[in-house]
Amino acid sequence: MVTVDKLEEMRLEPEVPELDLSWLNLDTEWGVSAEPGRKGLTLQQINKSLYGDIPATSEDSSARPRGAAAPEGATPRMTPWVLGDATETFSDSAALLYDEAVSRQWSSATDIPWDTLDELPEDIERAMAQLCTSLTEVEFIAGDVPGKWLPRIAADHFESGLFLMSQVMDEARHTDVFRKRALANGGGLLLQGGGGGLRQILEAEDFTQMSSMLHILGEGFVQSLFRLGELIAHNEAEKRIFRLAAQDESRHVAYGVTHLKYTLENDPDKAEEVHWTLDMFEDTLVDPDQANPGLAGALVYLLGDGDVDEGWRLFWHVRRKQVLEYLHRLDVAGLGGRLETGRLHPALSGALDEN
Amino acid sequence: MPDSDVVAAAKKRLEESGLPSDWLDAPVHWGVKAKEQATPENGGLRFEYLNVDVYGEVPEVWQNNTEIPRGAIPDTRTEQMGYSIFNKAEVWSDLCAGLYEDAIADRWNSSADIPWDTLEPIGSDLERAVCQIATLMSEYGWTKAQTTGRWLQEISYGYIEVKLFLGTVVFDGARLYEVWRKRALANGGGLGRGGRNWKFLPLTQSYTFSEFCVASIMHDSMLLALLRHGEQLAQTEAERSIYELCQKDIERHLAYFVDHMRYLMLKEPVRREEIHRYMNKAEWYLAKDGDDTLYSALAVVMGDGREGAEEAMVDVAELRREQVETYLGYLRQCHLGDREDRLNEELRKWAGIAPEEEVEKIPV
Numbered sequence: 114m115v116t117v118d119k120l121e122e123m124r125l126e127p128e129v130p131e132l133d134l135s136w137l138n139l140d141t142e143w144g145v146s147a148e149p150g151r152k153g154l155t156l157q158q159i160n161k162s163l164y165g166d167i168p169a170t171s172e173d174s175s176a177r178p179r180g181a182a183a184p185e186g187a188t189p190r191m192t193p194w195v196l197g198d199a200t201e202t203f204s205d206s207a208a209l210l211y212d213e214a215v216s217r218q219w220s221s222a223t224d225i226p227w228d229t230l231d232e233l234p235e236d237i238e239r240a241m242a243q244l245c246t247s248l249t250e251v252e253f254i255a256g257d258v259p260g261k262w263l264p265r266i267a268a269d270h271f272e273s274g275l276f277l278m279s280q281v282m283d284e285a286r287h288t289d290v291f292r293k294r295a296l297a298n299g300g301g302l303l304l305q306g307g308g309g310g311l312r313q314i315l316e317a318e319d320f321t322q323m324s325s326m327l328h329i330l331g332e333g334f335v336q337s338l339f340r341l342g343e344l345i346a347h348n349e350a351e352k353r354i355f356r357l358a359a360q361d362e363s364r365h366v367a368y369g370v371t372h373l374k375y376t377l378e379n380d381p382d383k384a385e386e387v388h389w390t391l392d393m394f395e396d397t398l399v400d401p402d403q404a405n406p407g408l409a410g411a412l413v414y415l416l417g418d419g420d421v422d423e424g425w426r427l428f429w430h431v432r433r434k435q436v437l438e439y440l441h442r443l444d445v446a447g448l449g450g451r452l453e454t455g456r457l458h459p460a461l462s463g464a465l466d467e468n
Numbered sequence: 469m470p471d472s473d474v475v476a477a478a479k480k481r482l483e484e485s486g487l488p489s490d491w492l493d494a495p496v497h498w499g500v501k502a503k504e505q506a507t508p509e510n511g512g513l514r515f516e517y518l519n520v521d522v523y524g525e526v527p528e529v530w531q532n533n534t535e536i537p538r539g540a541i542p543d544t545r546t547e548q549m550g551y552s553i554f555n556k557a558e559v560w561s562d563l564c565a566g567l568y569e570d571a572i573a574d575r576w577n578s579s580a581d582i583p584w585d586t587l588e589p590i591g592s593d594l595e596r597a598v599c600q601i602a603t604l605m606s607e608y609g610w611t612k613a614q615t616t617g618r619w620l621q622e623i624s625y626g627y628i629e630v631k632l633f634l635g636t637v638v639f640d641g642a643r644l645y646e647v648w649r650k651r652a653l654a655n656g657g658g659l660g661r662g663g664r665n666w667k668f669l670p671l672t673q674s675y676t677f678s679e680f681c682v683a684s685i686m687h688d689s690m691l692l693a694l695l696r697h698g699e700q701l702a703q704t705e706a707e708r709s710i711y712e713l714c715q716k717d718i719e720r721h722l723a724y725f726v727d728h729m730r731y732l733m734l735k736e737p738v739r740r741e742e743i744h745r746y747m748n749k750a751e752w753y754l755a756k757d758g759d760d761t762l763y764s765a766l767a768v769v770m771g772d773g774r775e776g777a778e779e780a781m782v783d784v785a786e787l788r789r790e791q792v793e794t795y796l797g798y799l800r801q802c803h804l805g806d807r808e809d810r811l812n813e814e815l816r817k818w819a820g821i822a823p824e825e826e827v828e829k830i831p832v
């Protein structure tokens with residue numbers, strides 16, 4: 114063994130790096146002074162100069178920030194491919210949604226009034242535990258999916274990348290908050306409810322297809338449900354969970370809608386592909402064999418507070434709202450007409466029937 | 469089994485209505501009440517407090533390839549989800565749950581938490597140099613978030629704490645990217661020249677998570693050593709707080725990577741040589757890449773302009789030495805202290821460590 118002392122004796126002066134000042138005279142855009150606005154120095158504020166110009170296509174698979182000069186000498190390919198065409202991933206709202214995500218982060222440990230969780234009757238506690246088991250499961254996949262796509266986002270389209278990074282964080286918190294609720298009050302975790310389209314979202318190999326399933330239909334339905342969380346919650350803690358999670362989901366849904374809008378405006382041929390994806394995904398969502406054996410029962414039970422008939426009535430109220438909001442989002446994105454053309458799955462169009 | 473009339477009655481009502489009711493008599497671990505630990509003094513309901521009863525049993529090998537929550541009752545019809553990591557040793561650290569909550573408690577907002585109004589004109593050489601550093605920082609933030617994110621689809625639910633924590637690393641990476649971009653565009657400057665990115669290949673190419681971890685330890689520890697000079701490098705209060713806040717994030721990431729590698733080395737000592745190969749690769753790329761513009765930009769900042777840069781290079785060399793020392797220091801913490809003997813020859817020069825053949829001549 115060489116001792117530390119001996120090594121100390123052998124310490125040399127550290128080698129001095131070579132000085133190269135060629136980067137002092139670059140012709141990148143210079144003289145930019147982004148000014149903080151009402152909400153501080155947001156991405157929107159810094160996107161006002163040439164650095165805010167978004168290239169329609171990018172072939173750069175490196176990490177070079179948009180607008181920086183290219184390095185000298187050989188550079189490696191960082192990933193086999195990136196989604197270089199802006200229609201693949203871009204959304205005009207991504208920067209705004211990222212800014213919002215950063216400013217509206219919350220903590221499931223301290224922002225939920227856990228002390229308001231009173232002892233609940235055993236049937237209600239079990240129903241809530243079942244609902245939260247299913248939700249933590251869904252949220253888990255919702256975080257894996259944007260993670261999978263991150264290496265494929267071009268650095269030139271960093272706004273979408275940053276948004277997806279914020280979504281990974283949001284979904285971690287959702288996975289965590291529903292697990293917390295299940296384990297906080299005596300209920301525990303109940304039945305897994307695998308299926309319901311989670312696999313289809315994860316396995317999609319086209320970003321816009323994935324996004325229309327995850328952001329527009331899947332999270333759209335979840336958001337409509339969370340916004341009606343008052344009907345499910347039995348205390349302030351649960352109300353707050355649904356309210357805060359709904360706020361996050363609104364961002365995710367908005368990204369999906371604005372992305373699809375951008376894509377269809379710039380690549381109208383994509384419409385039929387997305388319709389086809391939604392045909393498949395709607396079919397999966399309502400397939401009884403894919404249904405979570407616990408989710409529907411627990412949800413109906415909670416909505417009716419133990420009165421199953423009342424629960425069913427409210428369940429259809431929720432479903433109707435989910436479908437209406439889904440159709441509205443598609444309209445905004447420029448993919449209207451699924452109801453009118455009879456393309457919407459009958460189990461969903463049936464939910465619009467008042468009776 | 470349902471243990472009260474309430475549940476039996478509920479079951480009956482559901483069945484009459486044609487709704488599934490088996491969730492009501494699922495063999496649940498009734499009575500886990502994590503809320504009892506959730507006091508304000510305890511930091512609220514932190515994830516660590518959930519790990520009681522079966523829910524806290526983290527298996528050495530996780531058997532399920534679906535998204536089933538750890539502790540729930542499986543539905544055998546569920547499709548496999550393509551995860552590839554089922555070994556605790558490959559990802560685990562006892563610190564994960566706590567670090568996850570710490571990351572959330574320490575969250576910051578680059579729009580509002582940096583005193584941007586303290587930025588002031590600093591002369592064109594200095595501004596160029598700061599912007600050059602900012603450009604390279606952004607690149608690393610982007611790479612960190614992208615490469616960390618890609619591991620999420622590999623890790624199974626058995627190790628949920630790890631995934632939650634990695635989610636915060638992804639988000640921190642995003643912030644590292646954008647806070648430096650903001651700095652570059654906020655003070656009359658602009659972006660500089662991108663790096664060559666060779667040094668990131670060990671992160672983007674990693675086949676195993678452990679390989680990704682040691683490459684991350686190398687990059688993070690060298691970045692941390694640099695961030696610790698924030699006081700000296702910052703020109704304004706705004707920059708000072710950027711250095712400080714980024715430093716805290718990177719320290720958290722290192723705490724996980726290091727504790728995980730320590731765990732792996734204890735559990736699977738046979739992998740030592742394999743891990744050294746990953747470090748060989750990571751160091752080789754780093755040395756070859758040389759971070760071409762970083763050290764010169766640092767010299768301009770430390771030398772207060774291009775005239776002083778040549779002289780300041782001695783201080784930059786000292787900073788680079790600290791970077792390598794910091795890296796070796798973290799490796800010692802994960803029982804990889806033997807790395808010093810095997811350190812890449814170029815990095816030895818950076819650190820002022822005698823070449824390996826010289827060291828071997830010392831009589832033992």
Ligand SMILES: [Fe+2]
Pocket residue numbers: 252255283284287362
């Ligand atoms: Fe979510």
Ligand SMILES: [Fe+2]
Pocket residue numbers: 255283284332361362365
């Ligand atoms: Fe979401």
